Amino acid sequence: MEKIGILTGGGDCPGLNAVIRAVTRKSINEGYEVIGIRNGWKGLVEKDAITLNLESVSGILPKGGTILGTSRTNPYKKEGEVASVFVNYKALGLSALIAVGGEDTLGVAAKLSKEGMPVVGVPKTIDNDLSCTDYTFGFDTAINIATECIDRLHTTAESHHRIIVAEVMGRHAGWIAIESGIAGGADVILIPEVPIDIEEVCALIKRRHSRGKTFSIIVVAEGAQFKQSSMVLQEEKLDDFGHVRLGGIGEILGREIEKRTGYETRVSVLGHIQRGGSPTAFDRVLGTRFGVKAVELVKAKQFGQMAALSGNKIISAALSTATGKLKTVDQEYYELARTFFG
Numbered sequence: 525m526e527k528i529g530i531l532t533g534g535g536d537c538p539g540l541n542a543v544i545r546a547v548t549r550k551s552i553n554e555g556y557e558v559i560g561i562r563n564g565w566k567g568l569v570e571k572d573a574i575t576l577n578l579e580s581v582s583g584i585l586p587k588g589g590t591i592l593g594t595s596r597t598n599p600y601k602k603e604g605e606v607a608s609v610f611v612n613y614k615a616l617g618l619s620a621l622i623a624v625g626g627e628d629t630l631g632v633a634a635k636l637s638k639e640g641m642p643v644v645g646v647p648k649t650i651d652n653d654l655s656c657t658d659y660t661f662g663f664d665t666a667i668n669i670a671t672e673c674i675d676r677l678h679t680t681a682e683s684h685h686r687i688i689v690a691e692v693m694g695r696h697a698g699w700i701a702i703e704s705g706i707a708g709g710a711d712v713i714l715i716p717e718v719p720i721d722i723e724e725v726c727a728l729i730k731r732r733h734s735r736g737k738t739f740s741i742i743v744v745a746e747g748a749q750f751k752q753s754s755m756v757l758q759e760e761k762l763d764d765f766g767h768v769r770l771g772g773i774g775e776i777l778g779r780e781i782e783k784r785t786g787y788e789t790r791v792s793v794l795g796h797i798q799r800g801g802s803p804t805a806f807d808r809v810l811g812t813r814f815g816v817k818a819v820e821l822v823k824a825k826q827f828g829q830m831a832a833l834s835g836n837k838i839i840s841a842a843l844s845t846a847t848g849k850l851k852t853v854d855q856e857y858y859e860l861a862r863t864f865f866g
């Protein structure tokens with residue numbers, strides 16, 4: 525029996541278990557054995573793996589997180605780890621590997637594929653910033669959670685006649701901010717792709733208040749930055765993939781708004797709540813379709829490819845292209861969002 529390995533890497537997100545279940549069920553149907561590698565690339569460096577069968581994936585579809593665990597280990601960072609990955613891939617008797625992850629995990633998959641490993645990818649991230657796919661799974665759940673939070677912030681902001689700044693995740697892309705902001709009826713949305721003009725933000729809030737409104741909701745992406753200043757960091761230390769920890773822009777923005785407008789302002793950082801818990805039906809279905817497609821790509825020996833969504837069709841795209849450039853929010857979409865500012 526040929527063996528397919530599967531690993532989940534990077535930040536977890538709702539829908540990972542739907543992919544693991546789909547890959548396992550489809551692979552077993554196709555006559556493969558399935559090996560689950562624990563904790564992303566770390567598990568392949570350390571040969572930490574388990575066999576997945578129908579029982580191991582039973583009941584996991586609605587569960588958040590990943591039954592395999594995850595890590596932000598980059599085997600290209602430490603001398604000798606890529607060699608261990610190849611040795612352990614062989615030692616586990618794998619004939620293909622399915623890597624489920626975002627730009628970092630799939631970036632490693634693209635490099636390993638160039639070095640001859642038979643790898644296929646599945647695009648995951650709440651940030652929705654991977655190229656070549658209309659959506660990554662996890663994003664829909666994140667924007668639904670963020671939208672619900674914005675709705676809740678609305679009622680308290682209205683009762684207390686306050687400004688509330690909601691800081692959302694998304695790293696260097698404004699997808700979570702723009703979509704939860706539009707869905708939640710935010711009065712200003714600030715994203716990394718468009719530098720913050722604080723005077724304009726305050727003017728928009730004042731204009732709204734001059735219409736008789738006594739509260740406003742501002743959604744800001746963690747990666748947004750003021751004109752002429754750099755990103756706000758929680759920590760400057762870089763992870764294995766060279767990322768800093770973002771966060772804190774909401775607090776700075778809130779203080780500045782209160783100082784300039786005189787309106788009482790509060791800040792709410794949604795953080796990891798956006799990433800936890802049960803996936804939406806959309807993410808369960810997308811994860812399931814991606815998982816089945818990944819096994820089909822393995823069967824067809826189309827390595828170096830990733831399952832992707834185009835319109836309502838599941839297609840495949842080259843891992844190297846998908847990880848070559850971040851997919852960010854375009855100006856046209858931001859203009860649409862602006863219609864509802866102030």
Ligand code: F6P
Pocket residue numbers: 535626649650651693694695746769770799
């Ligand atoms: O990439 C997903 C994400 O949640 C980003 O939106 C965020 O910047 C980052 O991961 C947070 O990472 P960590 O869980 O390591 O704090």
